[in-house]
Amino acid sequence: ELKVEQNPLFLSMQEGKNYTIYCNYSTTSDRLYWYRQDPGKSLESLFVLLSNGAVKQEGRLMASLDTKARLSTLHITAAVHDLSATYFCAVDEYGNKLVFGAGTILRVKS
């Protein structure tokens, strides 16, 4: 059974600082996703990572995948208040069955 662990579960950051969210998973997989969820809202897709060494960047967020270590990271550069949200990683167990991590609540303080 695939297990997905995120850490930290809660992250309070100062504006302008950098930080990284980690996503570990227990079995091999071909696809890993990062989603963002604002309070009271649905999930918004951020990144799809398909292969070992994949790196994708959008604005202040950069995601990477190491399939050998079964680890993905979401790096936040120079955080701004608008990035406050809950971030989830999800791993494709087989076919289109996604297993989600518990989520990381990010709060950016000015």
Add this chain to the structure above:
Amino acid sequence: ETGVTQTPRHLVMGMTNKKSLKCEQHLGHNAMYWYKQSAKKPLELMFVYNFKEQTENNSVPSRFSPECPNSSHLFLHLHTLQPEDSALYLCASSQEPPGSSTDTQYFGPGTRLTVL
């Protein structure tokens, strides 16, 4: 309407009621999903439909009954629910198999369900 829509957005029901949640996707996808998001657990996959056929039932109690009449519509019929079933129920859709490297599951806004 674009994307994935869900109705109702909020629902309060008693344990003896019967209600249905509706999901519609306008993306031309062929797979649809129901997820449960509760306060104390990670997002849980409940059901998967590919081309209207159920391909996954993630050990969901029978008081939840899904229906997928076509690739664009998905229902979740609810009956004799328990208070612990109170949660946000999210619908999603995707193209399967993925047609491009950016294909992902697109989520609806969810139905906030409260069982009294």
